[in-house]
Amino acid sequence: DLLANKIAAGEVVERPASVVKELLENSLDAGATEILIELQQAGLEMIRVADNGSGIDSSDVPLAFERHATSKILDDKDLFRIQTLGFRGEALPSIAAVSRLQIKTRTSTEQAGTCLHVEAGRITDSTVSAAKQGTEISVQDLFFNTPARLKYLKSMQTELGHVVDFVEKMALARPEVAFRLYHNDRLLLQTPGDGVILHAAAAVYGRELVKQMASVAWENYDYRITGLAGFPELNRANRNHCTFFVNGRYIKSYLLFQAVVNAYHTLLPINRYPVCILHIQLDPSLVDVNVHPTKLEVRFSEEKDLSISVQQAIRSALEQHSL
Ligand code: ADP
Ligand code: MG
Numbered sequence: 001d002l003l004a005n006k007i008a009a010g011e012v013v014e015r016p017a018s019v020v021k022e023l024l025e026n027s028l029d030a031g032a033t034e035i036l037i038e039l040q041q042a043g044l045e046m047i048r049v050a051d052n053g054s055g056i057d058s059s060d061v062p063l064a065f066e067r068h069a070t071s072k073i074l075d076d077k078d079l080f081r082i083q084t085l086g087f088r089g090e091a092l093p094s095i096a097a098v099s100r101l102q103i104k105t106r107t108s109t110e111q112a113g114t115c116l117h118v119e120a121g122r123i124t125d126s127t128v129s130a131a132k133q134g135t136e137i138s139v140q141d142l143f144f145n146t147p148a149r150l151k152y153l154k155s156m157q158t159e160l161g162h163v164v165d166f167v168e169k170m171a172l173a174r175p176e177v178a179f180r181l182y183h184n185d186r187l188l189l190q191t192p193g194d195g196v197i198l199h200a201a202a203a204v205y206g207r208e209l210v211k212q213m214a215s216v217a218w219e220n221y222d223y224r225i226t227g228l229a230g231f232p233e234l235n236r237a238n239r240n241h242c243t244f245f246v247n248g249r250y251i252k253s254y255l256l257f258q259a260v261v262n263a264y265h266t267l268l269p270i271n272r273y274p275v276c277i278l279h280i281q282l283d284p285s286l287v288d289v290n291v292h293p294t295k296l297e298v299r300f301s302e303e304k305d306l307s308i309s310v311q312q313a314i315r316s317a318l319e320q321h322s323l
Contacts, residue, residue, distance in 0.1 A: 002121045005067055005097035006146070012094040015153055016043025017162035019099075019139055022091035024170055027051035028177065030135065033193060037167060038182045042160040043142065044153070050136040055107035058114040062126075064103075065118055067093045097121040098149065099142045105135040120145045164188060168204045169250045172243055172277050175200035201228055201277055209275070214321030216278065218313035223306065224281040225313040230321070231264065231274055241275040246287055248279075252296040256280075259307040263314035278310065 013019060020037060027035045030053025040046040056064055067090055095101060096118040106113030106129075113131030117124045143149045153159055160183060171179045171191045178193025191203040202210045213230030244256050256278070264274045286306075288299045300306050 002097065005093045005121050012090055013098055013142075015162060016047060016142060016159050017166050019043065019047050019095050019142065020049070020163050021166055022095060023047070023049040023137055023139075024167070026091065027053055027135070028170075028174060030054040032134065032177065034178045034180075036180045036182075038185075039160070039163065040184060042156040042183070043139075043163060044156070044159070046138060046140050047142070048136065048138040050134065052132075052134040055110070055113070055131075055133050055135055056103075056105045057107050058110060058112075058128075061103065061105060061114045061116050062123060064092050065096050065116075065121075065123065093121070095139055098146050099144065100140045102138045102140075103135065104129050104131040106131040106133050108133050169243060171200050171204055172197070173245045173248060173250055173279075197227060197277065197279075205275070213275065214317040216276070216313050216317040218309070218316060220309060222282060222286065222302070223309045225278060225310060226281075227276060227278040229260075229274070229276040229278070229314050229317050231267075241273060243277045245277075245279045246298060247281060247284065250296065251298050253298065255300065255303055255307060256310055259310035260314055262307075263311040264318070267318055276314070278313075280306075280310075282306075 012022065016039070020039075020043065024035065024037070027049060030051060032051035032053035034052045036048075036050045038046070038048040038050075097120060100120075101118045102115065103118075104113060104115045113129045115125075115127045115129035115131065117126075143153075164181070167179060167181045167189060171177075171189065175191070175197045176193060176195040177191075179189060179191045180187065181189040189203060191200045198210060198215070201213070210228065213228040216225060216227045216229050218225045242257055242260050244251055244253055260274050260276055260278075286301050288301065
């Protein structure tokens, strides 16, 4: 139903960064180890994401553009239990409803791939294509048929900033995946995809900065906490440089941020800010998604316990590291 898709698009697709998010998450769900992201004009003119993942079987390609046809889970509570990032079968139909989209895809078992054009939610063309294994989705003229939505967008610089922030977080979340991000044919970010978080962080923050950080590797019965922590001299804006992933999912957490700040408290020189990337693995039953699954806030059932664990993890990393 085209109208329903357009309405859903209002929730899922707010700005170019939301499109990048959904496409990237699909690529990761498809097991991609290499993902290329290209934007023109901050994504307003074009967003292209190409991956070497599983591809979509030709008979399933049209289904991917039907709402809820592919829903991966039944209940939001399962969010931290499931292994996939997508779960509602809503993203592709929503994006396609507000753009001109082209998909080229091929699975490993197919001889020929599929190429499909969708314009404002309607399939306009479907052909056989000689695509390589994986999926390439191009989204052109985002919001061309929803002018009201266009008006809400901020400057190109701001919109591009949101995309870059998001891709950086993904690159830190998945060091085993090689990411490349281009804007107007200029390379903005490239990670090696060798699984080493230090290398992914070096690509995001710069080699010099990362050299001054300590590795975090701590665990007890409930939590496994890994990553990098330090208080290097920042030459970038000093906001938000603590990034948290829970079971591979990027989250925002004031609780965790406070824990980090507490751990640094006595160690932190004046005018330095904590910089950290923490991956926290825990039993999914210890974390609950707050209200809306697309929101990044979560609720931990053992807050105090987790907070203490994070402090211990950071402290022991910093103590072992001569800064
Ligand atoms: P979901 O919530 O299932 O991720 P989406 O609308 O994002 O819903 O995607 C619809 C379906 O299309 C997915 O479930 C998946 O089967 C398929 N798909 C989308 N993108 C890709 C991709 N890059 N590689 C392989 N399959 C994909
Ligand atoms: Mg998805």
